[in-house]
Amino acid sequence: MLEVKVQEVKDLKQFFKHVGGPQPLEDDLDIRRKEADGEEHCFQTFRHRIYLISVYTSVHLNPVATSSVLNLAKPILFFKLLYQILSAGGTPRGATCFYVAFTEAFLAKCSFLAALIADMPFLRLDRATPFELEPEETAVLKSTFDQLLAEYQGSKRGRLGLISTYLQLYLLQIRRIYERHHCGTPSPANAGTPNDLAIAGEFKRLLDAFFKAPDTGTNRSVAFYADKLALHPNYLNAAVKRATGKTAHELLHEHLIALAKMLLSQTRLTVKEITYRLSFREPAHFANFFKRHTATTPRQFRQLADTRA
Incomplete structure (x- = not known):
């Protein structure tokens, strides 16, 4: 059997350097709004060790023509997970979005978050499928994201604690939305012992x-x-x-x-x-x-x- 050799990227600074994105303030946490720049970023396929949760609101159809923008009918919630393989064609180009990215090192600082992550279905490789958001769902996530971003960019006492708390709230809100969109899966009649x-x-x-x-x-x-x-x-x-x-x-x-x-x-x-x-x-x-x-x-x-x- 042939073995596919794929480079592994372990922290956020390596990740964003690899994809040609702006450098984060920290190695293990990045919270940011990103405006469409219409640029095409080419990079080699790689495996990464980060969690990244993004809400996309528009995507450039043509990276060269910056006026060619697709205003999505509904925002899309998009996930990247630990050990996922990423290539240049695997993410929307020239996108307007807001996102939260963090690593296992960040979770090591917040044990309650690490336990919460294990209970999030959308952070499993087999369930991390992008899906559209309703306007009221987007508004809820954006409100919490704004609080997260304000703490991330600030330097007040208790910053990490508040970031962790807002991130916990953000993940719980996403889980509620995810379950609402995936509620069609029936539960078995006999749940077993x-x-x-x-x-x-x-x-x-x-x-x-x-x-x-x-x-x-x-x-x-x-x-x-x-x-x-x-x-x-x-x-x-x-x-x-x-x-x-x-x-x-x-x-x-x-x-x-x-x-x-x-x-x-x-x-x-x-x-x-x-x-x-x-x-x-x-x-x-x-x-x-x-x-x-x-x-x-x-x-x-x-x-x-x-x-x-």
Whole structure:
């Protein structure tokens, strides 16, 4: 199997230097409004270790013609997560937005935030899908963001404590909005025992962890995860199904498809590179798997995503 070598960027100053953005005030936290400049920033594909939550309100259609601006019908909430792969084609260019970016080092200073992050569904790789905001939702987020920005740019006593508190509020508001937009997912009739719920939770955590890590070549099988949990694969399947209404096998496939869609729509990695990133042996195997679950090929999905960008 070919191994895809991707540079890793670990802090915000490295990140913004890499993408050609303005330098943050701090290595591990940046809060900023960004106005469209119409410039195209080219950079090599890389993996980063930051959380970045952005609200986009307009995007330049043509980076050269600064007057060619798409005023979005509705603002879009956009996420970048730890270990996500980013390329020049993976983010809106010349965008007007406001964003909050932070690293694991920042979370280490605020233990209650670190615990909160683990409970945020939109900060999982398989669920970090951009979505449109209603006007009242945008107003709520903008109000809290303005308070965050004022504290970030200030130097008053208790600055870090207030930033952490406002960021906690911001994340909770986003979770409420996210759940409102994703409330169509039904809960299983039988939620399972506490043990089933614990097993399902640990299984989902391992899914995230092993797909963030470099390719292992084996992390696409239920047996792989069952071994990590010291369980028989059949027992893992049954426990997860009782807790979630779906088997471990089904959740694993859903996770793979979600990651594949993210890589196809938010990066410029080739289909071949994505194939090996997701531990498929051959591009044909990946294409067949993707089409079986989405009724479209990876290339067709990318073309459709590009037309909507």
